[in-house]
Amino acid sequence: MNEILIAVLIVAAMGLIIGLILAVASVIMAVPKDEKAEAVLEVLPGANCGACGYSGCSGYAKALAHGEAQPGLCSPGGEECVKAIAKVLGVEAGAIERKTAVVKCDGTGENSPLKMEYQGITTCAAAAALHGGTKNCSYGCIGFGDCVNVCEYDAIAVEDNVARINPAKCKSCGMCVKTCPKHLISIVPLKKQAVVMCSNCDKGAAATAACRTACIACMKCAKTCPVGAIKIENLHAVVNPQLCTGCGECAKVCPKNCIGMMQ
């Protein structure tokens, strides 16, 4: 009996002493926690997508708490998140511009037919390595849906061999932008505007041969645009979404019908 008592007492005493030392140490050596950063982290969505440009949500929260970042950078969180962050930090929310990703290609099965019978791995990345993809146009959407697979918000669908993004579901996290082996996807503000649905870098004749709706860089849209929002880059037209007013004049004059209007 005595032996057991001694054993129990010794182990209990040791536990007690260690506990006391730890308790004292945690008080003496307490490190002031960054409460602001933790409060901000609470309201962030926790997707760790990196769309804000920081290493995950905790990195962004830290930068916000130190006043190094603006609240409007979190795309997945949207407006509610910005308001919540602003409330925690005690600053004005400011207007957040909703954005969406858009696939700049209209090479549907009809417009740009397949040039091969592809039987390899059904990912865009694999197909892109073989003669630039399965379609006549080697700049266009391959349509195996690598972007669909990375989209966490179920906002992308492949319709008739071309990926289409649903702006209502898109959180503009930019995962698809990084994934697309053809670099066809870009993030644009969600507003009424013109979007050139082509990224072909070939000259007019070659582009036309590749796809029925390929941009041939005829400059008509650039000359027509009343605000000068369209420029020709790498032999296809590119709209500057900041300048575009969404008047739709360019879409009317385009001989190849490759300019679409986003509502």
Added chain:
Amino acid sequence: MGTVQSLVSVFLAAILTENYVLSKFLGICPFLGVSKKVNTALGMSCAVTFVMVLATAVTWPIYTGILVPNNLAYLQTIVFILVIAGLVQLVEIALKKYMPPLYNSLGIYLPLITTNCAVLGVTMLVLEKAAADVTYGYGHALVNAFGAGIGFLVAMVMFAGVRQRLETCDIPKSLKGLPITLVAASLTSLSFLGFSGLVEGLMG
């Protein structure tokens, strides 16, 4: 054998012939878990080495001073776990306060070490050795613990190198991930068999 010579022999034996990971198969969890990159493997093994030496330095006097005189040697395991866990917590708190850069590089590994069987194994096995050999003292135990930590580091860094090579290999689908890692681990472990008898031969 002179004291210095015996210390060197203990140190080398702990690294090569008695490697705690590859010969005694202790601490396999961090060995497989944190060996994806050389950097993290280095950080983890430095933390383990540090805790091994510290734990041995604390548990040896507790064992010989408190447990043995009271006939409580059978409580060794439970007391050691208690002490090591408390110690690691204390080290973590102290590092956080006084050495933030070191805490940031080691910090995430320290809690993992709390229940690492390699640390517990070192503290218990040095006592076993001391019981079998009268000349084996506190100094030997500390050197053995340090050697065990360095041995852990060698095993981790070597294996991290192997794994980084594996990543670029075309591995059959059925073997991808953990299976090929385990195969590689067993081969690495086999290669350490080649060291058996080396230290005795050197120090004779």
